[in-house]
Amino acid sequence: MASSAALSTIRSNCRKVMCIGRNYADHVKELNNQRPKQPFFFLKPPSSILLPSEGPVLRPSGVNLHFEIELGLVIGKRIQNLDTEDDGEILQYIDSYLLAIDMTGRNVQEEAKKKGLPWSIAKGFDTFLPIVGPISKSTIADPHSVELYLKVNGEVKQQDSTELMLFRIPRQLSDISKVMTLEPGDMVLTGTPKGVGSVVTGDVMECGLRVGGKEVEEARMRVE
Amino acid sequence: MASSAALSTIRSNCRKVMCIGRNYADHVKELNNQRPKQPFFFLKPPSSILLPSEGPVLRPSGVNLHFEIELGLVIGKRIQNLDTEDDGEILQYIDSYLLAIDMTGRNVQEEAKKKGLPWSIAKGFDTFLPIVGPISKSTIADPHSVELYLKVNGEVKQQDSTELMLFRIPRQLSDISKVMTLEPGDMVLTGTPKGVGSVVTGDVMECGLRVGGKEVEEARMRVE
Ligand SMILES: [Mg+2]
Ligand SMILES: [Mg+2]
Ligand SMILES: [Mg+2]
Known part of the structure; x- marks a missing residue:
C-alpha cells in the first residue's frame, strides 16, 4: 500500500491516541518538571491528526x-490488563510504527497546569498531530534503539535515541492497559527527548528517524 | 432500530468524547472549584463506554x-469554527441525545489537579462511561429543558434541569469547534448538576430524564 493510503487508513482506524508525558530525563529537566515515579498519560483526539499532504500545522492565535x-x-x-516488562513480548501487540510530532500549546498547557485543569485543549487542536509512516516492524527491529531528530529551518533541535526512555514500551503498554483497553488502531506516543521549542508561522520542521545510523525513508516529514 | 443495536452503532462510530467541566453553578460550589469564565473541556476515550447490557462499572482498587x-x-x-449562541441553529448538528454517567476517579482527579497533571486517567478507565438511549430530537425538543436524575440504592442524589447550565449548548459546540473539529459520531457531555458523590461495589445507580415532567423510557438506566 502506498504510504499515503496507509496513513489515511491508520487515521480512519484510530479511536484514541495515548501519549506518555515526561519520558526522557533531560526533557523533564528542560521544562522544570518533576521526574515521574510512574508513567502518566494523556489523550489527544484523532481529529488532531495531520497527514503529510494536508498542509501546515495551524497556530491558534x-x-x-x-x-x-x-x-x-x-x-x-487488543491489550487489556497486560503485565510485562519484556521487550519481546510486546512486539505482538504492535502493528507498525509512526513518527509523530506532539504539537503542544505550551502557554495553554502551563496555564492548565497552574489551575489544575485538563490538558485536552493544549494538546488537542486540529493539526496538532502530524504523523508519517507507517514504518514496518522489520525496519525497526528494536523500538528502543531508534534515533529521532527534528530540525527547524535546517537547524537540529531534537536528536536523541529512544534508548533514553525512562519507562520502556512494555511498561507503557502495561500501565495504559490497566486503565483503559488498547484497541487495534489506537496510537501510543512514547514521549519526547530534550530540545523542544517554539515554531512560528512560516517555520519549516523537518524530522525523521535513523536505525543503526541509517535514515529511514518512510519516516521523513517536512511540516510548515 | 432496537435501542441496544443503536447504542452499539453509536459506540462504534464514536471517535472522541468531549466533556464540559463545571457547567452547573451548584456543582462548581460543591467541589470547591472556581466558576469558569469560559467553558473548558476534557476527553474521555471511546474505550470507556459501557452499554446497558454489559454489566457493572468497575471500580479500580x-x-x-x-x-x-x-x-x-x-x-x-461536522462542526468546525462555529460561531453561534443561537439555540435553534445548533439543532442541525445534533443527531440524537444520550443519558450518560461521567464516572470519575475523584481522588485520582484531585491528585492530578494538585500536581498539574492531565485528567485522562481519572476520567478514562474502562466502564467509566455508561450510556443509554438514543433519545430522538423529537422527544427532546429543547435540550435546555430536560430534568436529569440519578438515584443510588433508591435515594435521589442528583435531580436538576438542564436549564441551569452555565454555558448553553451552542456556546459549548462553538467553543469546542474552534479548538477541534467535531465529527459525525463524536459525543459531547454537557456537564453535571449538583449532588455528585461516591458509589461502592454493589451499589445500584438508577438514572433517567424527564421532559415536561414525563419520564422518557429510552433514557432509563440501571447500573451496578
Ligand atoms: Mg509529548
Ligand atoms: Mg479520544
Ligand atoms: Mg462531568
Whole structure:
C-alpha cells in the first residue's frame, strides 16, 4: 500500500491516541518538571491528526506552539490488563510504527497546569498531530534503539535515541492497559527527548528517524 | 432500530468524547472549584463506554468512584469554527441525545489537579462511561429543558434541569469547534448538576430524564 493510503487508513482506524508525558530525563529537566515515579498519560483526539499532504500545522492565535518529536506505535491487537516488562513480548501487540510530532500549546498547557485543569485543549487542536509512516516492524527491529531528530529551518533541535526512555514500551503498554483497553488502531506516543521549542508561522520542521545510523525513508516529514 | 443495536452503532462510530467541566453553578460550589469564565473541556476515550447490557462499572482498587449524570449529544454533522449562541441553529448538528454517567476517579482527579497533571486517567478507565438511549430530537425538543436524575440504592442524589447550565449548548459546540473539529459520531457531555458523590461495589445507580415532567423510557438506566 502506498504510504499515503496507509496513513489515511491508520487515521480512519484510530479511536484514541495515548501519549506518555515526561519520558526522557533531560526533557523533564528542560521544562522544570518533576521526574515521574510512574508513567502518566494523556489523550489527544484523532481529529488532531495531520497527514503529510494536508498542509501546515495551524497556530491558534495567542498560542506558543511547541514541537515534540516522538516515536509512535499503532496497536495491532487488543491489550487489556497486560503485565510485562519484556521487550519481546510486546512486539505482538504492535502493528507498525509512526513518527509523530506532539504539537503542544505550551502557554495553554502551563496555564492548565497552574489551575489544575485538563490538558485536552493544549494538546488537542486540529493539526496538532502530524504523523508519517507507517514504518514496518522489520525496519525497526528494536523500538528502543531508534534515533529521532527534528530540525527547524535546517537547524537540529531534537536528536536523541529512544534508548533514553525512562519507562520502556512494555511498561507503557502495561500501565495504559490497566486503565483503559488498547484497541487495534489506537496510537501510543512514547514521549519526547530534550530540545523542544517554539515554531512560528512560516517555520519549516523537518524530522525523521535513523536505525543503526541509517535514515529511514518512510519516516521523513517536512511540516510548515 | 432496537435501542441496544443503536447504542452499539453509536459506540462504534464514536471517535472522541468531549466533556464540559463545571457547567452547573451548584456543582462548581460543591467541589470547591472556581466558576469558569469560559467553558473548558476534557476527553474521555471511546474505550470507556459501557452499554446497558454489559454489566457493572468497575471500580479500580484504591479509587474513590464518583457519578456525574449528564445529558449527552451525538454529533450528526461536522462542526468546525462555529460561531453561534443561537439555540435553534445548533439543532442541525445534533443527531440524537444520550443519558450518560461521567464516572470519575475523584481522588485520582484531585491528585492530578494538585500536581498539574492531565485528567485522562481519572476520567478514562474502562466502564467509566455508561450510556443509554438514543433519545430522538423529537422527544427532546429543547435540550435546555430536560430534568436529569440519578438515584443510588433508591435515594435521589442528583435531580436538576438542564436549564441551569452555565454555558448553553451552542456556546459549548462553538467553543469546542474552534479548538477541534467535531465529527459525525463524536459525543459531547454537557456537564453535571449538583449532588455528585461516591458509589461502592454493589451499589445500584438508577438514572433517567424527564421532559415536561414525563419520564422518557429510552433514557432509563440501571447500573451496578
Ligand atoms: Mg509529548
Ligand atoms: Mg479520544
Ligand atoms: Mg462531568
